[in-house]
Amino acid sequence: MKAAVLHGIRDVRIEDVPLPDPTGVGSTLVRVDAVGVCGSDVLRFGTGKGYGFPLVLGHEMSGTLAEDSPSGRLMAGTRVAIFPCLPRPDDPMTEIGEYALGTDYDYFGSRRDGGLEEFLQVPERNLFALREDMTLLEGAMVEPAGVALHAVRKAPVPANATALVIGAGPIGMLAAQWLRVLGATRVIVADVDARKRALAERLGFETIDAAAGASDEQALESTGGRGVDIAVEASGLAVTFLQAINAAAHAGHVILLGDLRDDAVLAKEIVSRILRRELVLHGTWNAKIAPRDRSEWDMVIAHLGRTVNVGDLISHVVDFEDAQQSFTALADRALWSNKTIFAVSDAARSEASAALARSFSAEVMA
Template structure:
């Protein structure tokens, strides 16, 4: 059983854990702060005991915010937990959710609404990351947007853009199956094969470009394409953590200057202020205005983790969102989750 963690710790039985691309890098490349390490920062669970304040009672289903802020950090004082210098983090800097139980500070728990499964609850964290990113941009009237990358984060960003008032969202990806998922969710899609995302966008917008371009692939080349897809006074949101270096050609810098573009960096999400945070918005929107269920392509059990991570690291299987069902409750929901998911129907 885990040792108590943080202020007013609560024992949580882990329900489901989503696999992030950063988890695959930690497993396959060794990109981590230290080993051995239990992976998993996209987590849902069930409260085992009443919380110290009584805000949570045994049996409550919760999503778990993975960042453990440093109380002495100035960023913590203003609620920007993940912008601190010395924060801790489940599944990254300390053991995470791919185990049966976790001790979690009460402040890091957000109750899941009635009817939201534990499998869906594991997607609260990436949904929060995507929401935090697109909220950086100002949405003008009759706005258009581009999202490069139709993975889970990209498709969540596209949905949040629509929720926040963007009239037309274009989604670009070289993966035909991921484009199908995007189309199923109601988005116009772009196939950049044989061309580039920015060139396709210019065709689709009559040469104007888009008001908001979101880079969600994490590649240097797609970062440049996002810049070149932006209209005058457009905004470029850098959501993907680049896996390659990028050089800024003179032409690209000139475009940023002459079009007066705004480049927006984003990192993680906010759980403050209580009741009106981005995470509160996520749990209130799941199953209503935001669809996470159709993103889940696979649900596995904890005992399969080794082979699953090997396949993901080797890219030997197609996957959209992979989730581990850890608790018996989550395992009982797995079949229904896959039966209801459009992504699961794309698995060969």
């Protein structure tokens, strides 16, 4: 089979590799269809941040079963989303369904080869059947949508809640949509990028031009000085982390969704604000796939393409054999992009034109 193998920094090669070995008890062979590009993938390509080489990137994945699952719950031909975290069976956190909070877990696309190859062996519990009306490209968006849902569920949503999301990238826009689904009355989205703000407005959100002034100051002004009940930091910057804290109202909740690229220094005034306003800061990581049928991933699959729009987030669909060129462009920021998805199978390639024709991100890119 073919795979896009990362051999070193900025060095991806399309190669013939053996079919993957089973990943323990309950493993199922899956044809990979579509793979989304995460910022962490770009960092692994561009800077080598990760667990060594060679490596096949890709953890935001959809696929089609090449065989029946061991239990018979999923049949060959079923289209699925693939949860990338592979917990250690004897980890205490695995026993309570907190797979991503365990230690010494494995992970597709970072600690083991991921989705930019034609087939994977995947444990049955990591496979989630897509709705019949979902596309394979939407299936590749289940993982980031799950990350965003897991984050915003950390904070209770009070009656008539106001929320602020700083950062209108794909994760930020998914967080904003989940806040609305979960009951927030008013969701404000802040970003420096006019095209991303245009997308937020298309999806029905108020926006703040973060290039015109500090997001926290504008949010405080727009709420009459009260602040927001929930502030989500989705940019990954120290300055926006501090802005999220400063924008929170009394008894507000601050969700740290972005992985900071620089150090944040908590001045005593910020610490005093946390204390005097009794703010709650939430760390968040990944998503939960337990209990089966009532997990966050089950909720994601129920909502995507219905109450949560992922199609408008997709700006590029490219063939996975063009991985070197595509990752180079992303690492160099040589073109504007919102969400890039690699089409690995012919089935995913056939969806690309129709998906981009409907996508607002592709429209503003053009």
